[in-house]
Amino acid sequence: MSYTDKMLRDDALKGKVIVVTGGGSGLGKAMTKYFLELGAQVAITSRDIDKLKNTASELEAATGGTCLPLQCDVRHYEEVENMLQSVLKAFGKVDVLLNNAAGNFISPTERLSANAFDTVIDIVLKGTKNCTLAFGKHWIDSKQTSSTVLNIVTTYAWTGSAYVVPSATAKAGVLAMTRSLAVEWAKYGIRTNAIAPGPFPTKGAWDRLMPGDLAEKFDMAKKVPLQRVGDHQELANLAAYMVSDFSAYINGEVVVIDGGEWLKGAGQFNMLEAIPEELWDQLEMMIKAKKNK
Ligand code: HXC
Ligand code: NAP
Numbered sequence: 001m002s003y004t005d006k007m008l009r010d011d012a013l014k015g016k017v018i019v020v021t022g023g024g025s026g027l028g029k030a031m032t033k034y035f036l037e038l039g040a041q042v043a044i045t046s047r048d049i050d051k052l053k054n055t056a057s058e059l060e061a062a063t064g065g066t067c068l069p070l071q072c073d074v075r076h077y078e079e080v081e082n083m084l085q086s087v088l089k090a091f092g093k094v095d096v097l098l099n100n101a102a103g104n105f106i107s108p109t110e111r112l113s114a115n116a117f118d119t120v121i122d123i124v125l126k127g128t129k130n131c132t133l134a135f136g137k138h139w140i141d142s143k144q145t146s147s148t149v150l151n152i153v154t155t156y157a158w159t160g161s162a163y164v165v166p167s168a169t170a171k172a173g174v175l176a177m178t179r180s181l182a183v184e185w186a187k188y189g190i191r192t193n194a195i196a197p198g199p200f201p202t203k204g205a206w207d208r209l210m211p212g213d214l215a216e217k218f219d220m221a222k223k224v225p226l227q228r229v230g231d232h233q234e235l236a237n238l239a240a241y242m243v244s245d246f247s248a249y250i251n252g253e254v255v256v257i258d259g260g261e262w263l264k265g266a267g268q269f270n271m272l273e274a275i276p277e278e279l280w281d282q283l284e285m286m287i288k289a290k291k292n293k
Contacts, residue, residue, distance in 0.1 A: 198258025
C-alpha cells in the first residue's frame, strides 16, 4: 500500500450528491475525480464554463460517473442560489458542499490596491459564506437530516503569513466560520469541517505563488519534515473520508495534511535540526559541565 493508492471502498459515496466549487482544476478536480470513482454524483462550479465542460467530460469518460458543470461566480449570492437550484433540478437533492474555490497571489501588502485585497477576500471568505449560507438555508428549510460542509483552508489560517495577507485573512475567517457553524448547525444534521493542506503543487497555485524561478529558489519540499510535497490522491482520500458517512462523528475539526510543515516553522528550537550528530557529544559535555556552577 502507498499514499498514492485509493483508500476507500468503491461504493463509499454511492447515493451522495456533492458540489465542488472550483472543481474544474487543481485540487478540486482531483477530489471530484475520486468522489466520482466512489459512486457520488458531482456538480463542479467556477467562473469558466468551457474549462468546467472539458473537465466534466474528461472525468465522466475516466470514471463512468456523472459530473455536471455549472457556471457560478461564488462572489455573487444570486449566482450561488441559481447554481443550487440547478443542482437540485438535476439530482433532486444535495448532500455535500465542498468550498474549494479560491483566489490568491503573492505581493507585499502595501503594493495592493483596495480592489486587489477585496478580490481575494470576496472569492475566499465571501464566496464561502455565500455558498454555505445558501446551502445551509436549503438544508434547514427542507429538513434534510444529514449533510456536510467541507472547507479547504490552509495552515496560515492560524499562523498568518506574510506576502499573502488577503488570503490569510480570508482563510482565518473561513476557519472561524467552520468552527462556529459546527456547533450552531449540528442540530440540523449539518456537519462542518475543514482540511488545511500544506504544499500540493497545482498550476493555479504555483503560477501565482511561485512564479518564474521561485519554485527552484524556494523548494517547498525542503520546508516539510517529511521532505516532500503532497500527492493529490492523498488529499482526495482525506476529503472523501471527511464527506463520507464514515466520518459521521467528526464535526468542527480542521485536519492538517502538510507533512509537519507548519510545526517545523513554529517550534522554537527546530533549527537545531542543522546540528550534526557528532556535535551532540560536545554539546552534552558543555551543558553538564555547567551543572551547579
Ligand atoms: C498585485 C494584483 C495581482 C498581483 C491581480 N491584482 N494580481 N495586484 N499583484 N499579482 C489586482 C489587479 O490589479 C486588480 O486590482 C485586482 O487585483 C483584481 O484583479 P483581476 O485580475 O481584475 O481579478 P479577477 O479576474 O477576478 O482574478 C482574481 C485573481 C486571479 C485572484 C486576481 O489570480 C484569479 O483568478 N485567481 C483564481 C485562481 C487562484 O488564485 N488559484 C490559486 C489558489 S492557491 P486593480 O486595483 O488594478 O483593479 C491558494 C493556496 C493557499 O489559495 C496556500 C498555499 C500553500
Ligand atoms: P486552482 O486550481 O487555481 O483552484 C482554484 C479554483 O477556484 C479554480 O478552479 C477557479 O476556477 C476557482 N475560482 C476562482 N475564483 C472563483 C470565483 N470567483 N467563483 C468560482 N470559482 C472561482 O488552485 P488549487 O491549488 O487547486 O486550490 C484549490 C484550493 O486548495 C483553494 O482553496 C486553495 O486555497 C487550497 N489550497 C491549495 C494549496 C496548494 O498547495 N495547492 C495549499 C493549501 C490550500 P475559475 O478560474 O474557472 O473560476
